[in-house]
Amino acid sequence: MSRPFHDPVTPSVSASVTDAWAAAVVSHVRRSVVARRPVDGREARSRHRLLVALGRLEHPLDGQADPTHLTGSAVVTGPSGVLLLRHKRLGIWVQPGGHLEAGETPWDAARRESEEETGLRFEAWAEPPPLLHLDVHPGGRGHTHLDLRYALRVSDDDTPRPPAGESQAVGWFAWPDAIVVADPGLAGILRAVYGGNRLRR
Numbered sequence: 001m002s003r004p005f006h007d008p009v010t011p012s013v014s015a016s017v018t019d020a021w022a023a024a025v026v027s028h029v030r031r032s033v034v035a036r037r038p039v040d041g042r043e044a045r046s047r048h049r050l051l052v053a054l055g056r057l058e059h060p061l062d063g064q065a066d067p068t069h070l071t072g073s074a075v076v077t078g079p080s081g082v083l084l085l086r087h088k089r090l091g092i093w094v095q096p097g098g099h100l101e102a103g104e105t106p107w108d109a110a111r112r113e114s115e116e117e118t119g120l121r122f123e124a125w126a127e128p129p130p131l132l133h134l135d136v137h138p139g140g141r142g143h144t145h146l147d148l149r150y151a152l153r154v155s156d157d158d159t160p161r162p163p164a165g166e167s168q169a170v171g172w173f174a175w176p177d178a179i180v181v182a183d184p185g186l187a188g189i190l191r192a193v194y195g196g197n198r199l200r201r
Helices: 015-035 041-056 106-118 175-181 184-196
Strands: 068-078 081-086 097-099 133-138 144-153 170-173
Touching: 015 041, 015 144, 041 133, 041 144, 041 184, 068 106, 068 184, 081 106, 081 175, 097 106, 106 144, 133 184, 170 175, 175 184
Parallel strands: 068 144
Antiparallel strands: 068 081, 068 097, 081 170, 133 144
């Protein structure tokens, strides 16, 4: 895989190297979004909005640079079905995920946030993993999240153990139940995956 994705970005790295790394990541994201075949109208509209945003944003990986920015999340699956958590502020059932930290790719953020929010560990994937889904939606504080979703499977023990401070409402749902309770921005890909028998085994 492309070397820049594996090189950690630290404060001691020159700005030119950091900029080159970020440009490589954004270029990969753009290609992945262009290649993405939407599962429904919502994802098609999100795909268009995301590409327009990438065309104007100078630093889409930086959540502090603009109210509109990239985020990373994961559709977590396993023998027990689909893992969802109830958003602490909104009260809706969603997938784990969140903002990118400095020097982090969207898929790195998806894995880190999923581990932090659920206490679970996940199977390794090739980097960068394929883009599973995308959605553009309002975030807190007037932000707009350009959310990129990746597939994760639990590696062993699938009992969620969310740490203090995270939502304690984390649980496994059978696929049909997950489709019913999930936020509309997530239900589309769950419906498509369930109907196509992808990710399930």
